[in-house]
Amino acid sequence: MTARTVRRLRTAITITMVCIPVALIYEFLDDGRISFTGVVVGIALATPLALLQESICDERMRSLKFYAAILTKAFTYIMSLAVAFQSVGFVFGL
16 A cells, blocks of 8 residues: 555544544433444544545635635535435434
């Protein structure tokens, strides 16, 4: 594996290891229980974030001015998270 691949994999694992506990905590605070759905939600949240963080789009963002990059990334992340939430909700009937 190249150094770039290792970095991308490490970033994806880190994001996933943060998103799964956050989703489980949110589920526990919302329902008072923890289930497999929380794990799926965590993975569904982590996947687009990891892909966007280590994609060609991220490399192109570096050439933008700081405020433009922040606004573009924020919009992209919010939209990807909304799609992930809607997809999981549709699949699990939430």
